[in-house]
Amino acid sequence: MFKRQKITLGNGLRLLLDQRDSSQSVSICCMVGAGALNDPKGKEGMAHVLEHYLFREQDEEDSNYHFKNIEKYGGSINAFTGIDNTVFEINVHKEDAIQSIDVLAKILCNFKKNADALEIEKEIIIAEMNDVGEDGKNSFQYIKFEMLGVKESLNHIIGKKSSIRKITLDDLFDFYNNYYCTDNMVISIVGCFDKDIVIKEIEDRFSMLKNTSVNPKIHKRDFLKEQGPKLKSYQNPYNGGILLCIPCFSLMTEKLECLELMADIFSDGTHSKLFEHLREKQGLIYSLSNTLTLSHNFGMMDIIISLRPNKLHKILKSLIEISAQLRNEHYSEEFLHQEKMRFIKKRFLMMENNAYAAYWYNERELILDKNFADDLQEWVSRVNNITLEDIKFVRDHLFNSKNWFLICIGNLFFLHKWLLTGKIKKMLA
Incomplete structure (x- = not known):
């Protein structure tokens, strides 16, 4: 049980397969080795913008086609940007595994330049930021990064309004070409599925991805610039809380x-x-x-x-x-x-x-x-x-x-x- 098999395809893409015959579902997870720490200086939030942009269907009239195509099977689809990775997740019934691979391939292998779509996604992200105030300055996350001395290099994973507005289609395309490559990407599939059919489908649908990326593990900027102990306090007579952040290994x-x-x-x-x-x-x-x-x-x-x-x-x-x-x-x-x-x-x-x-x-x-x-x-x-x-x-x-x-x-x-x-x-x- 919990024994995964690793398979490397001809283009360098790594598959991790864990077959569970008794399961009624299949989970597909793709992790790309690039996140907020890979954002170019002055254009913080680029990894997150790209995640949004890729989720926006370019070939269909309905921009939410990917979500609806998974949800019509009773499944779920999501993505999130981390500090040094971006993750795309799909969870479906075991009968719908192949259709889900097709959707994932359309997201990851179908970059098309669409200026209008980019502007819409940037406005969606900026609207998301308004929930925590200008540039997230009211959030625990923003305050924490500021205390740690990383305001310049990592101003919240979501970026800053000013930096998001500077991001162009060419910027996104360069970021995509640099990091969305098979040697910087892993796909795991866990659940009940036919291994041979799944491998063939991924080989066919992901064949256009190249296998040479920049090395995302080499970060020129230092993350933690400050030394503790530090304390910041904010008056609120109605709500209270403590965030304790401990830098560790x-x-x-x-x-x-x-x-x-x-x-x-x-x-x-x-x-x-x-x-x-x-x-x-x-x-x-x-x-x-x-x-x-x-x-x-x-x-x-x-x-x-x-x-x-x-x-x-x-x-x-x-x-x-x-x-x-x-x-x-x-x-x-x-x-x-x-x-x-x-x-x-x-x-x-x-x-x-x-x-x-x-x-x-x-x-x-x-x-x-x-x-x-x-x-x-x-x-x-x-x-x-x-x-x-x-x-x-x-x-x-x-x-x-x-x-x-x-x-x-x-x-x-x-x-x-x-x-x-x-x-x-x-x-x-």
């Missing part, structure tokens, strides 16, 4: 599985140490969310805590105190074994989802070194090999508040009074 670290495990132990779910301290022991919160964003050359762990505005200073104080406790906490071999088993079972349950498995396979193949690009059994072996020394190494980094970037929204009267006393400086020291 990239996907390329040898401690990858240990990093994932420690993020899970610290703040993912009701079993987590942070949830236990803030809710079960102190009753300060109802819930929290954790996102571990890892790319080829950097990583960030974001923890968002929703709270009552007047609890802001108490939770911030507890957060810093908890980090010191966890950094010095002793873990036994028995505890580590239990956590590894829980983590492995959790991943197996997630891999039951065809769409998640397809994305996971692509990430391991396209972004990680070949040492990591293997099936789930190899991942299990690496998790089982995590030692207490590995845990200590990663823990000392994550729970060191000197690396932290904090954004606080809530009732700032008590927080400012607390800041003025110098208590937070002492705790972050």
